[in-house]
Amino acid sequence: MPMLGDPVAAEIAAERERFPQTPRRLLHSFAAPRYSRYSASTIMTSYCKELHLKDYDIIGFDLDGTLLRYDLTNMSALIYKVLKRYLVENKGYSAALLDLPMDLDFLQKGLFLDGPRGNILKLSSEAQILRATHGTRQLSDQEIVAIYGPERQWAITTSFYKDPLSTWNGAASEQMRSLLDYFDTPSALVFAQAVDVVDKQSGSQPEEYEVWRDLQAGLMHIFSRDHFSNDSSLYFKGMREDTPKYVLCTDSCVLDWLSALRKSGKKLFLLTGSNIDFANMTATQALGKNWREYFDFVVTYAKKPGFFTIQRPFLQVDVRELKELANTELPQDAGVLKPGEIYSQGNWHQLHGALAKLLNKETAQAKALYFGDNIIQDVYTPVKHRDFDAVAIAEELLMEEKNYPYFAELDSQLWGSYFAIGCQPTLWSNFISNFAQICVPSMKELAQLEPAQRIVCTNPYGFSPKLPKELETVNPTSCWQGGTGSAQ
Numbered sequence: 001m002p003m004l005g006d007p008v009a010a011e012i013a014a015e016r017e018r019f020p021q022t023p024r025r026l027l028h029s030f031a032a033p034r035y036s037r038y039s040a041s042t043i044m045t046s047y048c049k050e051l052h053l054k055d056y057d058i059i060g061f062d063l064d065g066t067l068l069r070y071d072l073t074n075m076s077a078l079i080y081k082v083l084k085r086y087l088v089e090n091k092g093y094s095a096a097l098l099d100l101p102m103d104l105d106f107l108q109k110g111l112f113l114d115g116p117r118g119n120i121l122k123l124s125s126e127a128q129i130l131r132a133t134h135g136t137r138q139l140s141d142q143e144i145v146a147i148y149g150p151e152r153q154w155a156i157t158t159s160f161y162k163d164p165l166s167t168w169n170g171a172a173s174e175q176m177r178s179l180l181d182y183f184d185t186p187s188a189l190v191f192a193q194a195v196d197v198v199d200k201q202s203g204s205q206p207e208e209y210e211v212w213r214d215l216q217a218g219l220m221h222i223f224s225r226d227h228f229s230n231d232s233s234l235y236f237k238g239m240r241e242d243t244p245k246y247v248l249c250t251d252s253c254v255l256d257w258l259s260a261l262r263k264s265g266k267k268l269f270l271l272t273g274s275n276i277d278f279a280n281m282t283a284t285q286a287l288g289k290n291w292r293e294y295f296d297f298v299v300t301y302a303k304k305p306g307f308f309t310i311q312r313p314f315l316q317v318d319v320r321e322l323k324e325l326a327n328t329e330l331p332q333d334a335g336v337l338k339p340g341e342i343y344s345q346g347n348w349h350q351l352h353g354a355l356a357k358l359l360n361k362e363t364a365q366a367k368a369l370y371f372g373d374n375i376i377q378d379v380y381t382p383v384k385h386r387d388f389d390a391v392a393i394a395e396e397l398l399m400e401e402k403n404y405p406y407f408a409e410l411d412s413q414l415w416g417s418y419f420a421i422g423c424q425p426t427l428w429s430n431f432i433s434n435f436a437q438i439c440v441p442s443m444k445e446l447a448q449l450e451p452a453q454r455i456v457c458t459n460p461y462g463f464s465p466k467l468p469k470e471l472e473t474v475n476p477t478s479c480w481q482g483g484t485g486s487a488q
Protein backbone atom coordinates (compact mmCIF):
# COMPACT_ATOMS: atom_id res chain seq x y z
CA MET A 1 0.00 0.00 0.00
CA PRO A 2 1.58 3.37 -0.96
CA MET A 3 2.46 5.49 2.04
CA LEU A 4 3.01 9.16 2.66
CA GLY A 5 6.11 10.33 0.91
CA ASP A 6 5.83 8.09 -2.09
CA PRO A 7 5.75 9.53 -5.62
CA VAL A 8 2.02 8.95 -5.97
CA ALA A 9 1.27 10.92 -2.84
CA ALA A 10 3.58 13.67 -4.00
CA GLU A 11 1.73 13.84 -7.27
CA ILE A 12 -1.61 14.26 -5.53
CA ALA A 13 -0.17 16.96 -3.30
CA ALA A 14 1.17 18.78 -6.36
CA GLU A 15 -2.23 18.52 -7.99
CA ARG A 16 -3.89 19.99 -4.89
CA GLU A 17 -1.47 22.88 -5.00
CA ARG A 18 -2.22 23.60 -8.60
CA PHE A 19 -5.97 23.52 -7.97
CA PRO A 20 -6.35 24.64 -4.34
CA GLN A 21 -10.02 25.59 -4.71
CA THR A 22 -11.02 22.44 -6.47
CA PRO A 23 -13.05 20.11 -4.29
CA ARG A 24 -11.61 16.63 -3.88
CA ARG A 25 -14.29 15.03 -5.99
CA LEU A 26 -13.74 17.32 -8.95
CA LEU A 27 -10.07 16.52 -8.90
CA HIS A 28 -11.01 12.91 -9.01
CA SER A 29 -13.65 13.23 -11.64
CA PHE A 30 -11.24 14.61 -14.12
CA ALA A 31 -8.50 12.41 -12.80
CA ALA A 32 -10.78 9.50 -13.61
CA PRO A 33 -10.67 8.87 -17.34
CA ARG A 34 -13.70 9.47 -19.50
CA TYR A 35 -13.33 6.20 -21.25
CA SER A 36 -13.04 6.30 -24.94
CA ARG A 37 -11.25 4.24 -27.45
CA TYR A 38 -9.30 7.40 -28.22
CA SER A 39 -8.25 8.09 -24.63
CA ALA A 40 -4.57 8.78 -24.21
CA SER A 41 -2.83 6.33 -21.94
CA THR A 42 -0.95 9.25 -20.41
CA ILE A 43 -4.22 10.57 -18.99
CA MET A 44 -4.86 7.21 -17.38
CA THR A 45 -1.55 7.07 -15.60
CA SER A 46 -1.17 10.69 -14.52
CA TYR A 47 -3.47 10.67 -11.50
CA CYS A 48 -4.67 8.36 -8.85
CA LYS A 49 -7.43 8.28 -6.26
CA GLU A 50 -7.24 8.01 -2.53
CA LEU A 51 -9.28 7.49 0.60
CA HIS A 52 -8.38 8.93 3.93
CA LEU A 53 -11.02 8.41 6.61
CA LYS A 54 -9.55 11.28 8.60
CA ASP A 55 -11.21 13.61 6.07
CA TYR A 56 -14.73 12.58 7.12
CA ASP A 57 -16.85 13.34 10.17
CA ILE A 58 -19.77 11.14 9.16
CA ILE A 59 -19.64 7.65 7.75
CA GLY A 60 -22.72 5.88 6.41
CA PHE A 61 -23.26 2.31 5.36
CA ASP A 62 -25.61 0.36 3.20
CA LEU A 63 -26.54 -3.02 4.70
CA ASP A 64 -27.17 -5.70 2.01
CA GLY A 65 -24.10 -6.46 -0.04
CA THR A 66 -22.07 -4.01 2.06
CA LEU A 67 -22.01 -4.63 5.81
CA LEU A 68 -23.57 -8.00 5.24
CA ARG A 69 -22.94 -10.42 2.46
CA TYR A 70 -25.16 -13.15 1.14
CA ASP A 71 -24.45 -16.74 0.24
CA LEU A 72 -24.86 -16.07 -3.46
CA THR A 73 -25.35 -19.73 -4.35
CA ASN A 74 -28.32 -20.17 -2.06
CA MET A 75 -29.81 -16.72 -2.49
CA SER A 76 -29.64 -16.72 -6.30
CA ALA A 77 -31.27 -20.15 -6.39
CA LEU A 78 -34.06 -19.06 -4.04
CA ILE A 79 -34.91 -15.90 -5.98
CA TYR A 80 -34.73 -17.75 -9.30
CA LYS A 81 -37.09 -20.43 -8.06
CA VAL A 82 -39.71 -18.17 -6.50
CA LEU A 83 -39.82 -15.81 -9.49
CA LYS A 84 -40.43 -18.69 -11.90
CA ARG A 85 -43.17 -20.04 -9.66
CA TYR A 86 -44.76 -16.61 -9.54
CA LEU A 87 -44.90 -16.42 -13.35
CA VAL A 88 -46.41 -19.88 -13.67
CA GLU A 89 -48.88 -19.64 -10.79
CA ASN A 90 -49.92 -16.02 -11.12
CA LYS A 91 -49.34 -14.98 -14.72
CA GLY A 92 -50.28 -18.12 -16.60
CA TYR A 93 -46.84 -19.06 -17.99
CA SER A 94 -46.32 -22.65 -19.09
CA ALA A 95 -45.22 -25.05 -16.36
CA ALA A 96 -42.39 -25.96 -18.74
CA LEU A 97 -40.66 -22.85 -17.33
CA LEU A 98 -40.26 -24.63 -14.00
CA ASP A 99 -38.31 -27.47 -15.60
CA LEU A 100 -35.69 -25.25 -17.24
CA PRO A 101 -32.28 -25.48 -15.57
CA MET A 102 -30.66 -22.63 -13.69
CA ASP A 103 -27.82 -21.72 -16.04
CA LEU A 104 -25.39 -19.90 -13.74
CA ASP A 105 -23.36 -18.66 -16.69
CA PHE A 106 -26.29 -16.40 -17.61
CA LEU A 107 -26.13 -14.48 -14.33
CA GLN A 108 -24.30 -11.18 -14.12
CA LYS A 109 -24.74 -7.95 -12.18
CA GLY A 110 -25.24 -4.84 -14.25
CA LEU A 111 -27.18 -6.15 -17.24
CA PHE A 112 -30.17 -4.30 -18.69
CA LEU A 113 -33.51 -5.79 -19.70
CA ASP A 114 -35.11 -4.46 -22.89
CA GLY A 115 -38.67 -5.41 -21.93
CA PRO A 116 -40.58 -4.75 -25.15
CA ARG A 117 -38.11 -6.70 -27.30
CA GLY A 118 -37.41 -9.54 -24.86
CA ASN A 119 -33.68 -8.76 -25.01
CA ILE A 120 -30.91 -8.48 -22.44
CA LEU A 121 -28.04 -6.05 -22.94
CA LYS A 122 -24.54 -5.48 -21.68
CA LEU A 123 -23.32 -1.92 -22.13
CA SER A 124 -19.96 -0.29 -22.73
CA SER A 125 -18.62 2.72 -20.85
CA GLU A 126 -20.46 4.94 -23.33
CA ALA A 127 -23.69 2.90 -23.49
CA GLN A 128 -23.03 0.98 -26.69
CA ILE A 129 -24.40 -2.55 -26.64
CA LEU A 130 -21.39 -4.83 -26.27
CA ARG A 131 -23.30 -8.07 -26.07
CA ALA A 132 -26.98 -8.99 -26.15
CA THR A 133 -29.35 -11.91 -26.07
CA HIS A 134 -32.89 -12.44 -27.23
CA GLY A 135 -34.29 -14.67 -24.52
CA THR A 136 -31.34 -16.92 -23.75
CA ARG A 137 -30.01 -16.86 -27.34
CA GLN A 138 -26.96 -14.70 -27.89
CA LEU A 139 -27.38 -12.17 -30.69
CA SER A 140 -24.70 -11.77 -33.33
CA ASP A 141 -23.12 -8.40 -34.01
CA GLN A 142 -25.17 -8.21 -37.21
CA GLU A 143 -28.37 -8.81 -35.28
CA ILE A 144 -27.45 -6.18 -32.68
CA VAL A 145 -26.86 -3.63 -35.44
CA ALA A 146 -30.07 -4.65 -37.24
CA ILE A 147 -32.11 -4.10 -34.06
CA TYR A 148 -30.36 -1.13 -32.43
CA GLY A 149 -28.67 0.55 -35.40
CA PRO A 150 -25.00 1.05 -36.31
CA GLU A 151 -24.42 3.06 -33.13
CA ARG A 152 -25.50 0.00 -31.16
CA GLN A 153 -27.53 2.12 -28.76
CA TRP A 154 -31.03 1.92 -27.31
CA ALA A 155 -32.42 5.37 -26.52
CA ILE A 156 -33.59 4.34 -23.04
CA THR A 157 -30.28 2.85 -21.90
CA THR A 158 -28.48 5.85 -23.38
CA SER A 159 -30.73 8.09 -21.25
CA PHE A 160 -29.79 5.94 -18.27
CA TYR A 161 -26.09 6.45 -19.05
CA LYS A 162 -26.56 10.23 -19.23
CA ASP A 163 -28.79 10.48 -16.16
CA PRO A 164 -29.71 7.21 -14.41
CA LEU A 165 -32.36 8.86 -12.26
CA SER A 166 -34.25 10.09 -15.34
CA THR A 167 -35.15 6.46 -16.09
CA TRP A 168 -35.85 5.41 -12.50
CA ASN A 169 -39.62 5.82 -12.61
CA GLY A 170 -42.20 6.52 -15.27
CA ALA A 171 -42.35 5.28 -18.85
CA ALA A 172 -38.70 4.24 -19.09
CA SER A 173 -38.97 1.98 -16.06
CA GLU A 174 -41.89 0.16 -17.68
CA GLN A 175 -39.64 -0.82 -20.57
CA MET A 176 -36.16 -1.10 -19.10
CA ARG A 177 -34.69 -2.57 -15.95
CA SER A 178 -31.11 -2.22 -14.78
CA LEU A 179 -30.01 -5.19 -12.69
CA LEU A 180 -27.98 -3.43 -10.05
CA ASP A 181 -27.41 -5.96 -7.30
CA TYR A 182 -27.54 -9.66 -6.46
CA PHE A 183 -31.25 -9.50 -5.64
CA ASP A 184 -31.73 -8.55 -9.28
CA THR A 185 -29.35 -10.82 -11.16
CA PRO A 186 -31.52 -13.99 -11.18
CA SER A 187 -34.31 -11.95 -12.83
CA ALA A 188 -32.33 -11.82 -16.07
CA LEU A 189 -32.40 -15.59 -16.44
CA VAL A 190 -36.06 -15.85 -15.46
CA PHE A 191 -36.87 -13.09 -17.98
CA ALA A 192 -34.84 -14.78 -20.72
CA GLN A 193 -36.30 -18.22 -20.16
CA ALA A 194 -39.83 -16.81 -20.03
CA VAL A 195 -39.19 -15.06 -23.37
CA ASP A 196 -38.00 -18.42 -24.79
CA VAL A 197 -41.18 -20.08 -23.55
CA VAL A 198 -43.36 -17.37 -25.11
CA ASP A 199 -41.49 -17.66 -28.44
CA LYS A 200 -41.81 -21.42 -28.43
CA GLN A 201 -45.51 -21.33 -27.66
CA SER A 202 -46.41 -18.71 -30.23
CA GLY A 203 -44.03 -19.99 -32.88
CA SER A 204 -42.98 -16.41 -33.65
CA GLN A 205 -41.86 -13.29 -31.85
CA PRO A 206 -44.68 -11.02 -30.66
CA GLU A 207 -44.43 -7.34 -31.52
CA GLU A 208 -44.03 -6.51 -27.86
CA TYR A 209 -43.37 -8.82 -24.93
CA GLU A 210 -45.34 -8.67 -21.69
CA VAL A 211 -42.69 -10.63 -19.79
CA TRP A 212 -41.03 -7.66 -18.10
CA ARG A 213 -44.37 -6.33 -16.83
CA ASP A 214 -45.18 -9.78 -15.40
CA LEU A 215 -41.74 -10.18 -13.92
CA GLN A 216 -41.90 -6.70 -12.40
CA ALA A 217 -45.14 -7.73 -10.68
CA GLY A 218 -43.28 -10.82 -9.42
CA LEU A 219 -40.40 -8.76 -8.05
CA MET A 220 -42.83 -6.44 -6.32
CA HIS A 221 -44.63 -9.42 -4.85
CA ILE A 222 -41.59 -11.23 -3.49
CA PHE A 223 -39.83 -8.12 -2.15
CA SER A 224 -42.85 -6.12 -0.91
CA ARG A 225 -42.34 -5.33 2.77
CA ASP A 226 -45.89 -6.30 3.73
CA HIS A 227 -45.21 -9.77 2.42
CA PHE A 228 -42.53 -10.33 5.04
CA SER A 229 -44.88 -9.65 7.94
CA ASN A 230 -47.81 -11.59 6.48
CA ASP A 231 -45.54 -14.37 5.18
CA SER A 232 -47.01 -14.33 1.68
CA SER A 233 -43.66 -14.10 -0.17
CA LEU A 234 -41.89 -17.40 -0.76
CA TYR A 235 -38.62 -15.48 -0.83
CA PHE A 236 -39.09 -14.02 2.65
CA LYS A 237 -40.47 -17.32 3.86
CA GLY A 238 -37.33 -19.14 2.71
CA MET A 239 -35.07 -16.52 4.28
CA ARG A 240 -36.95 -16.62 7.56
CA GLU A 241 -36.96 -20.41 7.76
CA ASP A 242 -33.20 -20.72 7.45
CA THR A 243 -31.51 -17.31 7.68
CA PRO A 244 -27.96 -18.69 8.15
CA LYS A 245 -28.32 -20.51 4.84
CA TYR A 246 -28.57 -17.15 3.06
CA VAL A 247 -26.86 -14.51 5.22
CA LEU A 248 -23.15 -14.76 6.00
CA CYS A 249 -21.78 -13.71 9.37
CA THR A 250 -19.87 -10.47 8.95
CA ASP A 251 -16.20 -10.84 9.82
CA SER A 252 -15.43 -9.68 13.35
CA CYS A 253 -12.71 -7.36 12.03
CA VAL A 254 -15.45 -5.31 10.33
CA LEU A 255 -17.36 -5.01 13.61
CA ASP A 256 -14.21 -4.01 15.48
CA TRP A 257 -13.46 -1.46 12.80
CA LEU A 258 -16.95 0.08 13.16
CA SER A 259 -16.40 0.37 16.90
CA ALA A 260 -12.97 1.92 16.36
CA LEU A 261 -14.41 4.49 13.97
CA ARG A 262 -17.01 5.53 16.52
CA LYS A 263 -14.47 5.65 19.28
CA SER A 264 -12.38 7.99 17.15
CA GLY A 265 -15.25 10.48 17.21
CA LYS A 266 -16.91 9.79 13.87
CA LYS A 267 -20.67 9.59 13.65
CA LEU A 268 -21.97 6.45 11.96
CA PHE A 269 -25.29 5.69 10.34
CA LEU A 270 -26.85 2.67 8.69
CA LEU A 271 -29.12 3.35 5.75
CA THR A 272 -30.97 0.42 4.23
CA GLY A 273 -33.85 -0.07 1.85
CA SER A 274 -35.03 -3.06 3.87
CA ASN A 275 -37.99 -2.66 6.18
CA ILE A 276 -37.21 -2.81 9.91
CA ASP A 277 -38.42 -6.39 10.42
CA PHE A 278 -36.40 -7.88 7.57
CA ALA A 279 -33.38 -5.65 8.33
CA ASN A 280 -33.47 -6.78 11.95
CA MET A 281 -33.49 -10.42 10.89
CA THR A 282 -30.58 -10.14 8.46
CA ALA A 283 -28.53 -7.69 10.55
CA THR A 284 -28.93 -9.89 13.65
CA GLN A 285 -27.63 -12.84 11.66
CA ALA A 286 -24.69 -10.93 10.18
CA LEU A 287 -23.71 -8.39 12.84
CA GLY A 288 -25.14 -9.96 16.00
CA LYS A 289 -28.13 -9.12 18.16
CA ASN A 290 -26.65 -5.80 19.25
CA TRP A 291 -26.29 -4.61 15.66
CA ARG A 292 -27.94 -1.25 16.38
CA GLU A 293 -25.20 -0.29 18.80
CA TYR A 294 -22.64 0.23 16.05
CA PHE A 295 -24.53 3.24 14.71
CA ASP A 296 -25.63 6.67 15.87
CA PHE A 297 -28.67 6.46 13.61
CA VAL A 298 -30.37 3.63 11.78
CA VAL A 299 -32.70 4.37 8.88
CA THR A 300 -34.75 1.55 7.38
CA TYR A 301 -37.02 1.47 4.32
CA ALA A 302 -34.99 4.44 3.15
CA LYS A 303 -36.19 4.40 -0.48
CA LYS A 304 -32.87 5.13 -2.11
CA PRO A 305 -32.03 6.88 -4.36
CA GLY A 306 -34.91 9.23 -3.45
CA PHE A 307 -33.61 9.42 0.12
CA PHE A 308 -30.76 11.57 -1.15
CA THR A 309 -32.73 13.74 -3.54
CA ILE A 310 -36.24 14.21 -2.06
CA GLN A 311 -37.39 15.77 1.22
CA ARG A 312 -39.44 12.75 2.27
CA PRO A 313 -40.38 12.86 5.98
CA PHE A 314 -39.02 10.43 8.57
CA LEU A 315 -41.48 8.13 10.31
CA GLN A 316 -41.11 6.57 13.72
CA VAL A 317 -40.42 2.87 14.18
CA ASP A 318 -41.77 0.64 16.94
CA VAL A 319 -38.62 -1.33 17.71
CA ARG A 320 -40.41 -3.92 19.82
CA GLU A 321 -43.03 -4.67 17.20
CA LEU A 322 -40.47 -4.09 14.42
CA LYS A 323 -42.75 -1.94 12.34
CA GLU A 324 -43.04 1.54 10.93
CA LEU A 325 -45.72 3.51 12.76
CA ALA A 326 -48.34 4.93 10.42
CA ASN A 327 -49.07 8.66 10.54
CA THR A 328 -45.98 9.52 12.58
CA GLU A 329 -44.33 11.78 10.00
CA LEU A 330 -41.81 13.94 11.81
CA PRO A 331 -41.35 17.65 11.13
CA GLN A 332 -38.45 18.49 8.77
CA ASP A 333 -36.17 19.66 11.53
CA ALA A 334 -32.81 18.11 12.41
CA GLY A 335 -33.51 18.50 16.13
CA VAL A 336 -36.31 15.94 16.16
CA LEU A 337 -34.05 13.01 15.25
CA LYS A 338 -32.64 11.38 18.39
CA PRO A 339 -29.40 9.39 18.28
CA GLY A 340 -29.78 5.70 19.05
CA GLU A 341 -33.23 5.57 17.47
CA ILE A 342 -34.36 3.75 14.35
CA TYR A 343 -36.32 5.73 11.80
CA SER A 344 -38.11 4.78 8.61
CA GLN A 345 -38.00 6.53 5.18
CA GLY A 346 -36.76 10.12 5.61
CA ASN A 347 -34.21 12.23 3.76
CA TRP A 348 -30.51 13.02 3.77
CA HIS A 349 -30.90 16.78 4.36
CA GLN A 350 -32.48 16.22 7.76
CA LEU A 351 -30.23 13.33 8.78
CA HIS A 352 -27.15 15.33 7.80
CA GLY A 353 -28.36 18.15 10.03
CA ALA A 354 -28.91 15.77 12.95
CA LEU A 355 -25.45 14.21 12.55
CA ALA A 356 -23.83 17.65 12.29
CA LYS A 357 -25.56 18.64 15.52
CA LEU A 358 -23.95 15.68 17.30
CA LEU A 359 -20.62 16.87 15.99
CA ASN A 360 -21.30 20.49 17.01
CA LYS A 361 -20.62 21.50 13.44
CA GLU A 362 -22.41 23.49 10.79
CA THR A 363 -24.07 21.04 8.43
CA ALA A 364 -21.96 22.20 5.50
CA GLN A 365 -18.80 21.52 7.52
CA ALA A 366 -19.75 17.94 8.45
CA LYS A 367 -18.22 15.91 5.64
CA ALA A 368 -19.84 12.57 4.83
CA LEU A 369 -18.69 9.33 3.24
CA TYR A 370 -21.01 6.49 2.22
CA PHE A 371 -20.23 2.82 1.56
CA GLY A 372 -22.45 0.79 -0.74
CA ASP A 373 -22.61 -1.88 -3.42
CA ASN A 374 -25.38 -0.45 -5.57
CA ILE A 375 -23.54 1.85 -7.95
CA ILE A 376 -26.55 4.05 -8.70
CA GLN A 377 -28.29 4.16 -5.33
CA ASP A 378 -25.23 4.20 -3.10
CA VAL A 379 -22.50 5.81 -5.18
CA TYR A 380 -23.74 7.86 -8.13
CA THR A 381 -26.71 9.54 -6.42
CA PRO A 382 -25.11 10.74 -3.16
CA VAL A 383 -21.98 11.86 -4.99
CA LYS A 384 -23.63 13.53 -7.97
CA HIS A 385 -26.62 15.01 -6.18
CA ARG A 386 -25.33 15.57 -2.65
CA ASP A 387 -22.04 16.58 -1.12
CA PHE A 388 -20.91 13.04 -0.38
CA ASP A 389 -17.93 10.94 -1.23
CA ALA A 390 -18.62 7.25 -1.70
CA VAL A 391 -16.79 3.96 -1.61
CA ALA A 392 -18.11 1.32 -4.02
CA ILE A 393 -18.14 -2.34 -3.07
CA ALA A 394 -17.71 -4.70 -6.04
CA GLU A 395 -17.66 -8.33 -4.96
CA GLU A 396 -16.59 -9.15 -8.53
CA LEU A 397 -13.10 -8.10 -7.44
CA LEU A 398 -13.02 -11.20 -5.22
CA MET A 399 -13.19 -13.49 -8.24
CA GLU A 400 -9.44 -13.29 -8.67
CA GLU A 401 -8.98 -14.79 -5.20
CA LYS A 402 -8.36 -18.49 -4.88
CA ASN A 403 -11.26 -20.44 -3.37
CA TYR A 404 -13.79 -17.62 -3.75
CA PRO A 405 -16.96 -19.67 -3.15
CA TYR A 406 -19.34 -17.87 -5.52
CA PHE A 407 -17.18 -17.87 -8.61
CA ALA A 408 -19.77 -19.83 -10.60
CA GLU A 409 -22.48 -17.26 -9.79
CA LEU A 410 -20.33 -14.29 -10.81
CA ASP A 411 -18.27 -15.68 -13.68
CA SER A 412 -19.87 -15.58 -17.11
CA GLN A 413 -18.42 -16.70 -20.41
CA LEU A 414 -21.57 -15.45 -22.10
CA TRP A 415 -21.37 -11.88 -20.82
CA GLY A 416 -17.63 -11.55 -20.18
CA SER A 417 -16.13 -9.60 -17.31
CA TYR A 418 -18.16 -7.16 -15.21
CA PHE A 419 -15.34 -4.63 -15.75
CA ALA A 420 -14.35 -4.84 -19.41
CA ILE A 421 -14.63 -6.89 -22.57
CA GLY A 422 -11.52 -6.85 -24.69
CA CYS A 423 -10.47 -3.22 -24.89
CA GLN A 424 -13.89 -1.86 -23.87
CA PRO A 425 -14.53 -0.96 -20.24
CA THR A 426 -18.13 -1.52 -19.22
CA LEU A 427 -20.65 1.09 -18.15
CA TRP A 428 -20.01 0.07 -14.54
CA SER A 429 -16.27 0.57 -14.72
CA ASN A 430 -17.08 4.04 -16.01
CA PHE A 431 -19.53 4.88 -13.19
CA ILE A 432 -17.21 3.47 -10.53
CA SER A 433 -14.29 5.39 -11.93
CA ASN A 434 -16.18 8.67 -12.22
CA PHE A 435 -18.16 8.66 -9.00
CA ALA A 436 -16.56 6.40 -6.39
CA GLN A 437 -13.72 7.67 -4.28
CA ILE A 438 -12.36 4.15 -4.39
CA CYS A 439 -13.78 0.68 -5.11
CA VAL A 440 -13.00 -2.33 -2.89
CA PRO A 441 -14.05 -6.00 -2.99
CA SER A 442 -15.59 -5.99 0.49
CA MET A 443 -15.69 -4.10 3.77
CA LYS A 444 -13.20 -6.59 5.17
CA GLU A 445 -10.58 -5.18 2.82
CA LEU A 446 -10.78 -1.82 4.57
CA ALA A 447 -11.42 -3.14 8.06
CA GLN A 448 -8.05 -4.86 8.06
CA LEU A 449 -6.41 -1.45 7.89
CA GLU A 450 -6.08 1.02 10.72
CA PRO A 451 -8.85 3.63 10.46
CA ALA A 452 -6.15 6.31 10.28
CA GLN A 453 -4.37 4.72 7.34
CA ARG A 454 -4.55 6.55 4.06
CA ILE A 455 -5.29 4.43 0.99
CA VAL A 456 -3.78 5.61 -2.24
CA CYS A 457 -4.72 3.65 -5.33
CA THR A 458 -2.05 2.67 -7.75
CA ASN A 459 -4.48 3.16 -10.63
CA PRO A 460 -6.54 6.19 -11.69
CA TYR A 461 -9.79 4.23 -11.74
CA GLY A 462 -9.88 3.88 -7.96
CA PHE A 463 -9.79 0.11 -7.63
CA SER A 464 -8.12 -1.07 -4.44
CA PRO A 465 -6.10 -3.07 -3.60
CA LYS A 466 -5.51 -3.50 -7.33
CA LEU A 467 -6.96 -3.01 -10.76
CA PRO A 468 -9.08 -5.94 -11.98
CA LYS A 469 -7.05 -7.85 -14.53
CA GLU A 470 -9.50 -7.12 -17.35
CA LEU A 471 -8.85 -3.39 -17.03
CA GLU A 472 -5.10 -3.96 -17.09
CA THR A 473 -5.38 -5.14 -20.65
CA VAL A 474 -7.56 -2.28 -21.86
CA ASN A 475 -5.64 -0.82 -24.71
CA PRO A 476 -6.84 2.69 -25.33
CA THR A 477 -5.23 3.08 -28.71
CA SER A 478 -6.65 0.09 -30.52
CA CYS A 479 -9.49 -1.79 -31.03
CA TRP A 480 -13.18 -1.37 -30.72
CA GLN A 481 -14.72 -1.53 -34.14
CA GLY A 482 -18.17 -2.45 -32.94
CA GLY A 483 -17.41 -6.16 -32.66
CA THR A 484 -17.21 -7.64 -29.22
CA GLY A 485 -16.48 -11.28 -29.61
CA SER A 486 -20.18 -12.01 -29.49
CA ALA A 487 -21.75 -14.81 -31.52
CA GLN A 488 -21.39 -14.40 -35.28
Ligand SMILES: [Mg+2]
Pocket residue numbers: 062063064065066181372373374
Ligand atom coordinates in the same frame (compact mmCIF):
# COMPACT_ATOMS: atom_id res chain seq x y z
MG1 LIG B 1 -26.84 -3.02 -1.03
